Amino acid sequence: MSLHRGLRTIDVARRVGCSVQHLRDLERDGVIPPAARTPSGYRSWSAVHVRSAVAYRELTQAVGPVRAKELLQALHDQPLAAFLAMLDDAHAQLARERRDLQAAREAVASIAAEPLGEPRPSDAMTISELAEALGTTPATLRHWEAEGLLAPDREGSGRIRTYSAVQVRDARVVHQLRIAGHPIPQLRAVLRQLLDPGVSGEALHTAFRVRDQQLTRRSHALLRAAPALTDVLASKQSLIGPDGGHQDVDWSGERWTGPVGPGQPARVWSALGGGGQDPVDDGGGDGLGGQSAEAVEDLGQGE
Structure with missing residues (x-):
C-alpha cells in the first residue's frame, strides 16, 4: 500500500x-x-x-x-x-516577552510618576554616562535621537550632548519599552504624552494593549x-x-x-x-x- x-x-x-x-x-x-x-x-x-x-x-x-x-x-x-x-x-x-511587557508596564508607570523637581545643571548626564546607566550604548542613544525619541541639549564648541533630568526620564521610558518589543513609531506618541501632563495616557495604554495583542x-x-x-x-x-x-x-x-x-x-x-x-x-x-x-x-x- x-x-x-x-x-x-x-x-x-x-x-x-x-x-x-x-x-x-x-x-x-x-x-x-x-x-x-x-x-x-x-x-x-x-x-x-x-x-x-x-x-x-x-x-x-x-x-x-x-x-x-x-x-x-x-x-x-x-x-x-x-x-x-x-x-x-x-x-x-514568548513567555519571556510577556514578562518583559509586564515589567515595562510597571517600570514606565513608576518612571512617569517620579517627581522631577527643579532642573539643576548637576543633574545633567553625558551620552556615555546615560548609556552606562541604562546598560546600552551611545550609538543606541544617537539612533533614538535620530528617530525623534530623544532631544538632548548641545553644549560647548564641540556640541557635546547632555541629558537633563526630563531627557533622562524619557530615555528610561524608551529603554523599557524597547526591551518589551514596542516599535519606535509607537513610542513617539507615548513620549508626546509624557511631555504634556495635561494629556491623558491613552497612547501609553494603547501601546501596551497592542503589544499584548501581538503576543x-x-x-x-x-x-x-x-x-x-x-x-x-x-x-x-x-x-x-x-x-x-x-x-x-x-x-x-x-x-x-x-x-x-x-x-x-x-x-x-x-x-x-x-x-x-x-x-x-x-x-x-x-x-x-x-x-x-x-x-x-x-x-x-x-x-
Missing part, C-alpha cells in the same frame, strides 16, 4: 494557502520533505507535506520565518529531543501549529524503524500496525495512507489527486 496519495502541487498550495513556487521553495529549503516523483518526473505530495507546510505557516506567525524554518528542518532531520528542545525555546521566548496572536499561532507538528512527528516515528529504514504497515481495523508496534489513530493514517492511486502531475485544476474529500478536510483541522 502506497503512503503517497498523489496530491498535486496545486492541491497542496491551495490547502495551505500559499503559491506553488513557495511550496517548491519550502521543499528546497528542507522545510517540507522531498516530494515523491512520478515516472514522468512530476511531484507527488502526501499529507505529511500538507501538515509540514501548515506547521510552517503557523510557526512563521509565532516565531518568524527564520526560526520556523529551523524548527521544521529539525523536525525532519534531527533527533526528537533536539527538535523538542527547540520547540521549548520558542515557548520560553496573544503569536502564542495562538504556536498552539495552532501543534496538531500539524504532532501528525508529522507521528508519521516520522511510525515509518522510520530502529535502523532508519522504511517500515511496512498494515491496517488492523482501528489502527495501523507494523514492525515498530501500534501506529497512530486511523484519522492520521487515513490521511497519510495509500489507496493505490496513481500519482498525478503538478498541473492546475481542482482535483484531489486520489485524496479522499474526507482525508483532505481532515488535513484542514486547526488551520
Whole structure:
C-alpha cells in the first residue's frame, strides 16, 4: 500500500494557502520533505507535506520565518529531543516577552510618576554616562535621537550632548519599552504624552494593549501549529524503524500496525495512507489527486 496519495502541487498550495513556487521553495529549503516523483518526473505530495507546510505557516506567525524554518528542518532531520528542545525555546521566548511587557508596564508607570523637581545643571548626564546607566550604548542613544525619541541639549564648541533630568526620564521610558518589543513609531506618541501632563495616557495604554495583542496572536499561532507538528512527528516515528529504514504497515481495523508496534489513530493514517492511486502531475485544476474529500478536510483541522 502506497503512503503517497498523489496530491498535486496545486492541491497542496491551495490547502495551505500559499503559491506553488513557495511550496517548491519550502521543499528546497528542507522545510517540507522531498516530494515523491512520478515516472514522468512530476511531484507527488502526501499529507505529511500538507501538515509540514501548515506547521510552517503557523510557526512563521509565532516565531518568524527564520526560526520556523529551523524548527521544521529539525523536525525532519534531527533527533526528537533536539527538535523538542527547540520547540521549548520558542515557548520560553514568548513567555519571556510577556514578562518583559509586564515589567515595562510597571517600570514606565513608576518612571512617569517620579517627581522631577527643579532642573539643576548637576543633574545633567553625558551620552556615555546615560548609556552606562541604562546598560546600552551611545550609538543606541544617537539612533533614538535620530528617530525623534530623544532631544538632548548641545553644549560647548564641540556640541557635546547632555541629558537633563526630563531627557533622562524619557530615555528610561524608551529603554523599557524597547526591551518589551514596542516599535519606535509607537513610542513617539507615548513620549508626546509624557511631555504634556495635561494629556491623558491613552497612547501609553494603547501601546501596551497592542503589544499584548501581538503576543496573544503569536502564542495562538504556536498552539495552532501543534496538531500539524504532532501528525508529522507521528508519521516520522511510525515509518522510520530502529535502523532508519522504511517500515511496512498494515491496517488492523482501528489502527495501523507494523514492525515498530501500534501506529497512530486511523484519522492520521487515513490521511497519510495509500489507496493505490496513481500519482498525478503538478498541473492546475481542482482535483484531489486520489485524496479522499474526507482525508483532505481532515488535513484542514486547526488551520
